[in-house]
Every structure is written in structure tokens, then in C-alpha cells.
Amino acid sequence: MTKETVVFTVNDRVEQTxxxxxxxxxxxxxxxxxxxxxxxxxxxxxxxxxxVHVDGxxxxxxxxxxxxxxxxxxxxxxxxxxxxxxxxxQRAWKSLNVPQxxxxxxxxxxxxxxxxxxxxxxxxxxxxxALSGNICRCGMYPRIRKAVHELAAGGFA
Numbered sequence: 416m417t418k419e420t421v422v423f424t425v426n427d428r429v430e431q432t433x434x435x436x437x438x439x440x441x442x443x444x445x446x447x448x449x450x451x452x453x454x455x456x457x458x459x460x461x462x463x464x465x466x467v468h469v470d471g472x473x474x475x476x477x478x479x480x481x482x483x484x485x486x487x488x489x490x491x492x493x494x495x496x497x498x499x500x501x502x503x504x505q506r507a508w509k510s511l512n513v514p515q516x517x518x519x520x521x522x523x524x525x526x527x528x529x530x531x532x533x534x535x536x537x538x539x540x541x542x543x544x545a546l547s548g549n550i551c552r553c554g555m556y557p558r559i560r561k562a563v564h565e566l567a568a569g570g571f572a
Contacts (some may be wrong), residue, residue: 459478526548
């Protein structure tokens with residue numbers, strides 16, 4: 416297995432790591448950079464637990480080769496609370512008791528932040544489409560939808 420240097424920005428820090436270019440971004444984040452907020456769920460980009468933002472777009476880190484993010488900006492759940500919107504979403508989650516087991520929530524939050532940046536006043540259909548790839552085994556979808564609507568109305572400032 417050939418290793419090479421891959422340079423990318425993670426949470427506003429330039430990172431340089433020597434790994435196999437095909438190694439999934441999720442494992443570089445978790446094992447090499449100790450950023451464990453993004454979770455391993457299915458390993459096939461079906462559940463959304465591993466969602467991060469790559470240049471602002473929700474991306475499944477479990478199937479994204481680290482080489483694909485070379486020269487790009489990756490944002491993980493660890494840095495999201497440092498943004499106004501990210502902090503608001505996390506307050507909404509806490510206030511409305513969205514997390515049950517919590518395993519999927521970093522991916523859910525990453526998807527919601529991307530949705531609200533793209534569509535500040537989303538409809539139920541927008542919410543369903545944006546979160547369609549994020550599975551919550553505890554079934555907290557009604558609470559997530561309520562949180563998104565309250566955030567869109569300016570709540571949790």
C-alpha cells in the first residue's frame with residue numbers, strides 16, 4: 416500500500432498527513448487527527464453518521480478517499496459550535512431534546528446547518544430532502560423538523 420502526503424484544511428487548520436490516498440477521510444479524521452465527533456455507522460454512505468462539510472457541502476466521510484479532499488476545506492462537528500448557525504442548531508437540539516442515543520446527531524446537525532445555509536426558510540419537503548440520507552434509529556425526525564422550523568423563524572439566537 417503506497418502512502419503519500421495529503422494536505423487539506425480541517426476546522427481552519429492546515430493538516431498534512433502521510434497515508435494511503437484511498438484511506439477514507441473518516442478514518443483520517445478519527446485515527447490520525449483525533450476528531451471523533453463524526454461517527455462510523457454503515458461504511459457505505461447510507462446512514463449519514465459520518466457527515467462532514469467539504470467546501471461547505473455535506474459529504475459522507477466514510478466513502479470519501481482522503482485524496483479527494485486535498486487542497487479543500489473540511490469542517491467537522493467539533494468546529495461547528497464556533498459558528499453562529501452551528502451554535503444555534505446545537506442549542507435547538509438541546510432545548511428540544513432531539514438526541515436520544517445521540518449516535519447520528521453529529522451527521523444530522525451537519526446536514527441541518529448546510530440546509531439552513533442554502534435555504535434559510537426551508538419547507539417540510541426541503542427538510543425531508545436534505546436529511547433523507549441521515550438515519551435516526553431513535554426516530555427523532557419530528558423533533559428535528561420542529562427544530563429546523565424554529566431555527567428558520569429566528570429561534571435559539
